[in-house]
Amino acid sequence: MKTIVVSAVTLRKGGTLTILRQCLNYLSELAVHGDYRIVALVHRKELVFYPNVEYMEMPDMIQGWGKRLWCEYVTMRRISRQLAPVYLWLSMHDTTPNVQAERQAVYCQTSFPFLKGKWQDLIFDYKIVLFTLFTRFAYRINIHRNRYLIVQAEWLRKGFSKMFGLPKELFIVATPERMEKETIIKDNQQSHIYNFLFAATPDCHKNFETLCRATALLERELGVGKFKVILTISGNENRYARWLYRHWGHLKSIEFAGFMSREQLYLNYASAHCLVFPSRVETWGLPISEFAAFGKPMLLADLPYAHETAAGSRQTAFFNPQSSDTLKMQMKRLIERDFSFLKEIPPSGSCRTCHKHMERIIRSVITINLRMKKENPSILQLGKFYPIKGGVEKVAYDLMTGLSTNKIHCDMLCATVAGKGKTIRLNSYARLMECHSWGKAAATMIAPSMITVLRKVCPSYDIVHVHHPDPMAALALALSGYKGKVVLHWHSDIQKQKYLLRLYRPLQDWLLRRADLIVGTSPVYLDESPFLKNVQQKTVCLPIGVPPILSEPEAVDKIRQQYGGKKIVFSLGRLVAYKGFTHLVEAARFLKDDYVVLIGGTGVLEQALSQQIKRLGLENKVVLLGRIPDKDLPAYFGACKVFCLPSVQKTEAFGIVQIEAMSCGKPVVATRIPQSGVSWVNKHGVSGLNVMPGNAGELARAIQDIADNESVYDKYSMAAKNRYWDIFTNEHMIDKCKRIYNNLWEG
Missing domain, CATH: 3.40.50.2000 (Glycogen Phosphorylase B;)
Incomplete structure (x- = not known):
C-alpha cells in the first residue's frame, strides 16, 4: 500500500478550499480499492470530510508565520517519519515542507513573489509588503525537491522557472475555468452614459488610484454626465479604501458601489460598456476572463498576467499601470466611440499539461505521480x-x-x-x-x-x-x-x-x-x-569522448613557418611532476636537428623546465609556449608531426589530449604506466608507440621511428584517426552514458 499525504492546513475558504475538496474527493475514490492510504493534514476536518481518508487537524498552524514555518519544516518532518514510507507528499499551500517522501509536489497559488511594491504599501497594509518578502523566502526553501509544481498560469511557470532556476517542464499549468458562452447574462438596457467597471477587493496592490486619477482628469476635461466608473468597494473597508474615498469620493463620475454578490457582479458585467483592470499583480485576474466572454472592450494593465488571461478576447488594449494619463486617453477614445486602438488577442497555445477544470488538474497530478513514467531520468x-x-x-x-x-x-x-x-x-x-x-x-x-x-x-x-x-x-x-x-x-x-x-x-x-x-x-x-x-x-x-579538433590551414602553415619547417613534436598539459616533461626535454637531446619540441601549459615546474632547457643548450630545440588559448590549440595539433604524452605516474589515468591528437590524425608517443589507461588509449603499433616511462632515449627513438619514415607515418596517422572515430568521439561517450543511465534507472 502506498501512502499519499496532502498538506492543506491553510486552505479554509473560497476557491482554494474548493480545490482541496476536489482533490480529496478523488483520493477518497482512489482509496476504495485498498491500494493507497490517504492522509490529509487540514485546519478542520468538517470542512473537507470524505470517507477513506485519515485526517490530522492542525488549527494552530495559521496563527502567525512563525508557527507556520515551524510546522512546515519541523512538525511536518516528524509526521512524515511517523507515516513512512510516504510515496507522494502533495503540499497545497505554496511552501515545500521539509519531509521524508519518495516524491513531492506543490501547488503554488500566490503571485505575490512578483509584486513590485510601492512605499504607500507600507502605509496602507504593511502585511502585504511582509507577505511579499515572506513568499519569496518561503517559496525558495526546498522548492527543488518537488517532482512537479502546479501553477495557475503560464506566466507564473516562466516566472518561477527563472526565479528559482527550475526546468519549465516540471510545471503543470492549471488555468481557471473560462466562462461558457451559454452562461452569459444578456442585458439590452445599457445606459447611454458610458460605464466603466473595475471589480476588485480593496487591497492596495489592486491599484485603484491609477483609475481614480484617470477619472479625475477625464471629468475635468469632459465634465459630468458622459461616463461613470463603478468600483466594487464602498470606501470604508480598510485604511486603503478610506484613503481612496477621501481623495476621489467627491467625483460625480465615480460610484463606490461596494461589495457585489456573484449575481450582482454578472448583472454589472452585462450592463457595463468596458472593464478596466489596473491591478499590479494577479495570479490570473478572474474578472478579465469572466468579462471577456461578453465580447466588450477591456482596458488592462500591461503585465504578463493580463496578457495571458485576455488571450482570445476581441477588443482589448493595454496601459502602463502607473500611467493615469495613458488610461485617461484610452477611456476618452471609448467614450467618443473610437474603438480603432482595440486589438484582438490571439488565443494562447496549449502548454505541456494544461486542463480546463481544476478537478482534472488535481487528478492529473496524482495520476502523473503514481503512474506516469518519464522518458528519461534526470x-x-x-x-x-x-x-x-x-x-x-x-x-x-x-x-x-x-x-x-x-x-x-x-x-x-x-x-x-x-x-x-x-x-x-x-x-x-x-x-x-x-x-x-x-x-x-x-x-x-x-x-x-x-x-x-x-x-x-x-x-x-x-x-x-x-x-x-x-x-x-x-x-x-x-x-x-x-x-x-x-x-x-x-x-x-x-x-x-x-x-x-x-x-x-x-x-x-x-x-x-x-x-x-x-x-x-x-x-x-x-x-x-x-x-x-x-x-x-x-x-x-565508459571511455572518454571529445569533439574532433578542426584546424584552419592558414593557422597551421603559420606555425610551421614560424619554426622553419621543422618536424614539430607537440605536448600539452600542466607543468607538474607526474606529466614527465623533464624526460621529454631530455629526449630532445637525442632528436635530430630538424625536430623542435613545443610544450604548452603552465604549472609549478615552469621555471625548473626553463633552467633545464638552458642547462642542456636546447633553446632552439625546445620551446615552452605557456598557456595556449583554446582558439589557438587546433592550429598546434594540426601543425605537429607527432604528439607526445610523456607522463610517468598513474595519476595520468587516461590522457584526453591523446584522443584530441588522434582526431587530427596525429600519431601518439606515450608511456606504459602500470595500472593506467594511457597505453590502452594509444594502442601500441596501431595509433602510435608506447615506451617505458621516464626513459628519454626510448621517447626519442619512438618519435623518430614514426616521423622519419613517411609510409610508416601515414599508417599510424590513418590508424590514429580511425581509432578516434571508432571509440573516442563525444557521440560514443554520450550514447553509452545514456544506456548506462537507462539500464540503472529501469533496473
Whole structure:
C-alpha cells in the first residue's frame, strides 16, 4: 500500500478550499480499492470530510508565520517519519515542507513573489509588503525537491522557472475555468452614459488610484454626465479604501458601489460598456476572463498576467499601470466611440499539461505521480570546479552539455574557482550550479556551500553522477540524505596525497559501497586499481569522448613557418611532476636537428623546465609556449608531426589530449604506466608507440621511428584517426552514458 499525504492546513475558504475538496474527493475514490492510504493534514476536518481518508487537524498552524514555518519544516518532518514510507507528499499551500517522501509536489497559488511594491504599501497594509518578502523566502526553501509544481498560469511557470532556476517542464499549468458562452447574462438596457467597471477587493496592490486619477482628469476635461466608473468597494473597508474615498469620493463620475454578490457582479458585467483592470499583480485576474466572454472592450494593465488571461478576447488594449494619463486617453477614445486602438488577442497555445477544470488538474497530478513514467531520468553531475581546467571537470561538463542536447535533463553542481557562486542556465535541459569556495587545499576545492545546495536540489534528480577523486563532492553526497541512484565515475586513484588518503579512506570506502554503478575510463584502470578489487561486479567501462579538433590551414602553415619547417613534436598539459616533461626535454637531446619540441601549459615546474632547457643548450630545440588559448590549440595539433604524452605516474589515468591528437590524425608517443589507461588509449603499433616511462632515449627513438619514415607515418596517422572515430568521439561517450543511465534507472 502506498501512502499519499496532502498538506492543506491553510486552505479554509473560497476557491482554494474548493480545490482541496476536489482533490480529496478523488483520493477518497482512489482509496476504495485498498491500494493507497490517504492522509490529509487540514485546519478542520468538517470542512473537507470524505470517507477513506485519515485526517490530522492542525488549527494552530495559521496563527502567525512563525508557527507556520515551524510546522512546515519541523512538525511536518516528524509526521512524515511517523507515516513512512510516504510515496507522494502533495503540499497545497505554496511552501515545500521539509519531509521524508519518495516524491513531492506543490501547488503554488500566490503571485505575490512578483509584486513590485510601492512605499504607500507600507502605509496602507504593511502585511502585504511582509507577505511579499515572506513568499519569496518561503517559496525558495526546498522548492527543488518537488517532482512537479502546479501553477495557475503560464506566466507564473516562466516566472518561477527563472526565479528559482527550475526546468519549465516540471510545471503543470492549471488555468481557471473560462466562462461558457451559454452562461452569459444578456442585458439590452445599457445606459447611454458610458460605464466603466473595475471589480476588485480593496487591497492596495489592486491599484485603484491609477483609475481614480484617470477619472479625475477625464471629468475635468469632459465634465459630468458622459461616463461613470463603478468600483466594487464602498470606501470604508480598510485604511486603503478610506484613503481612496477621501481623495476621489467627491467625483460625480465615480460610484463606490461596494461589495457585489456573484449575481450582482454578472448583472454589472452585462450592463457595463468596458472593464478596466489596473491591478499590479494577479495570479490570473478572474474578472478579465469572466468579462471577456461578453465580447466588450477591456482596458488592462500591461503585465504578463493580463496578457495571458485576455488571450482570445476581441477588443482589448493595454496601459502602463502607473500611467493615469495613458488610461485617461484610452477611456476618452471609448467614450467618443473610437474603438480603432482595440486589438484582438490571439488565443494562447496549449502548454505541456494544461486542463480546463481544476478537478482534472488535481487528478492529473496524482495520476502523473503514481503512474506516469518519464522518458528519461534526470541527472546531476557532481564534482570538481568551474571554469574548466582539467580532464575530470571537462568530462562532467561534456556529459552535461551532450545529454542536454539529447533533451535529457542534466545539471552540474561544482565549486567555483573564484568569485561568488551562481547558476548558469545553458539551455532548457541544463544548468551549471557553482558553489562559492574558500580556496584550494590538497588539490581539492573547499566549498562547504556545496553540501547545503546538494541537500536542497538532490531530490529533484533520479541519478547523481559523482566524479572521483573529489573529497568535497563525496562529503556533500554523504551529508545530502540522497536516496536515489548513484553513479561513481572513477577517473583515477588518489596518488600524491598518500597521508591525507588515510583520513579520506573511510569516506572513499563509503562512496564505493554507496555507488550503484562504478564507471571507469578504461578497462585497464578498472581491472588494476587496488581500490576497485572488491567491487568488480558493478563496474563498467565508459571511455572518454571529445569533439574532433578542426584546424584552419592558414593557422597551421603559420606555425610551421614560424619554426622553419621543422618536424614539430607537440605536448600539452600542466607543468607538474607526474606529466614527465623533464624526460621529454631530455629526449630532445637525442632528436635530430630538424625536430623542435613545443610544450604548452603552465604549472609549478615552469621555471625548473626553463633552467633545464638552458642547462642542456636546447633553446632552439625546445620551446615552452605557456598557456595556449583554446582558439589557438587546433592550429598546434594540426601543425605537429607527432604528439607526445610523456607522463610517468598513474595519476595520468587516461590522457584526453591523446584522443584530441588522434582526431587530427596525429600519431601518439606515450608511456606504459602500470595500472593506467594511457597505453590502452594509444594502442601500441596501431595509433602510435608506447615506451617505458621516464626513459628519454626510448621517447626519442619512438618519435623518430614514426616521423622519419613517411609510409610508416601515414599508417599510424590513418590508424590514429580511425581509432578516434571508432571509440573516442563525444557521440560514443554520450550514447553509452545514456544506456548506462537507462539500464540503472529501469533496473
